[in-house]
Amino acid sequence: MALTSRPGVGRLYRSSNLHCLRASSVQVTCLAPSDRPLVREAGWLWKQSSTSDTQAYLRTQKTRPKKSLGQNFVVNDELLAAIVREAHIQPGDVVFEIGPGTGNLTRYLLQAGAEVTAIEKDDTLAAGLAQACAQEPKFTMVHADVLALDLQAVIAACLAQKQHTRARSRKVKIIANLPYYITKDCLRQVLPLGDSVSLVYLMLQEEAAQRLVVEGPGTPHYRAMNVFVNFYSLPRYEFRVDKSSYHPQPSVDGALVRFRLLPQAERLPMSAEATFWRMVDQAFAERRKMLRNSLQSLYEGALVTATLQRIGLPDTARAQDLSVAQFVALFQNLTSQT
Numbered sequence: 001m002a003l004t005s006r007p008g009v010g011r012l013y014r015s016s017n018l019h020c021l022r023a024s025s026v027q028v029t030c031l032a033p034s035d036r037p038l039v040r041e042a043g044w045l046w047k048q049s050s051t052s053d054t055q056a057y058l059r060t061q062k063t064r065p066k067k068s069l070g071q072n073f074v075v076n077d078e079l080l081a082a083i084v085r086e087a088h089i090q091p092g093d094v095v096f097e098i099g100p101g102t103g104n105l106t107r108y109l110l111q112a113g114a115e116v117t118a119i120e121k122d123d124t125l126a127a128g129l130a131q132a133c134a135q136e137p138k139f140t141m142v143h144a145d146v147l148a149l150d151l152q153a154v155i156a157a158c159l160a161q162k163q164h165t166r167a168r169s170r171k172v173k174i175i176a177n178l179p180y181y182i183t184k185d186c187l188r189q190v191l192p193l194g195d196s197v198s199l200v201y202l203m204l205q206e207e208a209a210q211r212l213v214v215e216g217p218g219t220p221h222y223r224a225m226n227v228f229v230n231f232y233s234l235p236r237y238e239f240r241v242d243k244s245s246y247h248p249q250p251s252v253d254g255a256l257v258r259f260r261l262l263p264q265a266e267r268l269p270m271s272a273e274a275t276f277w278r279m280v281d282q283a284f285a286e287r288r289k290m291l292r293n294s295l296q297s298l299y300e301g302a303l304v305t306a307t308l309q310r311i312g313l314p315d316t317a318r319a320q321d322l323s324v325a326q327f328v329a330l331f332q333n334l335t336s337q338t
């Protein structure tokens with residue numbers, strides 16, 4: 001299998017049994033459908049995911065876990081099986097796995113019968129997993145930084161290609177165990193995709209998971225991200241993951257969170273999403289200030305005061321007091337008057 005470079009996308013895997021899937025702004029190379037049986041009897045992909053197996057695999061790839069890419073691999077087979085069970089992965093499900101790393105979770109997804117598209121930034125691990133899955137007809141490797149991808153276009157192209165295959169659903173599931181520092185950016189990219197993505201399962205730091213799911217109006221850590229999450233999805237805390245389940249072991253425990261994405265038709269009506277999020281971000285930038293002051297760079301204070309009263313809120317309201325529905329009502333009323 002040869003590797004070629006392409007600016008802005010990363011590398012594409014080419015070989016005689018590959019064919020290309022074209023989206024508007026990206027090119028993804030995937031394995032052509034094949035009748036060949038899975039080669040499960042040999043190779044890394046079908047071993048167990050213990051620390052020693054993972055270390056041995058990394059040695060064969062002449063690489064080490066990279067802190068800069070948040071590489072803490074899951075080395076607990078029971079946990080990997082539990083994630084796949086929790087996500088109800090069934091034959092024909094189309095799953096996007098972001099950050100597959102050594103393929104520890106990929107193996108369980110494939111064993112459950114999913115069609116897996118993996119997006120991996122690390123050069124060595126992307127090449128290694130593509131190689132390990134070279135005979136696997138249900139596997140596609142996209143070697144790219146997920147934050148630089150037009151994910152919606154890649155998913156649309158993938159679903160269009162599967163229209164004539166046995167794929168079960170017209171929506172995909174996303175599973176990601178990513179560096180914690182890109183979690184927010186990844187959620188901002190993924191949660192609005194409810195028309196093509198049904199569920200997102202994300203492994204997060206335990207404390208971050210609690211904050212995303214539990215916080216709401218009036219609680220101490222309620223932030224713009226909570227409004228974002230609850231506008232686009234129904235989040236649910238699944239379970240805690242002990243730090244001993246990773247190699248190398250991080251300093252804190254993790255957790256699995258499920259986001260059931262809302263298709264556009266089921267969200268609160270919104271006329272201008274980008275402007276709405278600018279308002280919410282601005283409101284939370286100074287969350288202890290009253291909205292009539294914190295929103296001054298966007299709307300006149302008197303207009304904010306009158307609008308708050310019109311929608312039944314006190315004119316002293318602060319960002320930390322408003323529910324998602326109240327933010328939407330405030331925005332829609334403000335924009336109808338400007």
Ligand SMILES: C[S@@+](CC[C@H](N)C(=O)[O-])C[C@H]1O[C@@H](n2cnc3c(N)ncnc32)[C@H](O)[C@@H]1O
Nearest residue numbers: 069072073074099100101120121122145146177
């Ligand atoms: C925490 S490890 C998880 C690996 C594997 N899923 C597991 O559970 O063992 C994070 C993975 O995400 C990859 N990664 C980091 N940043 C990424 C990005 N921006 N786009 C795609 N993959 C990324 C890393 O190289 C690594 O393989």
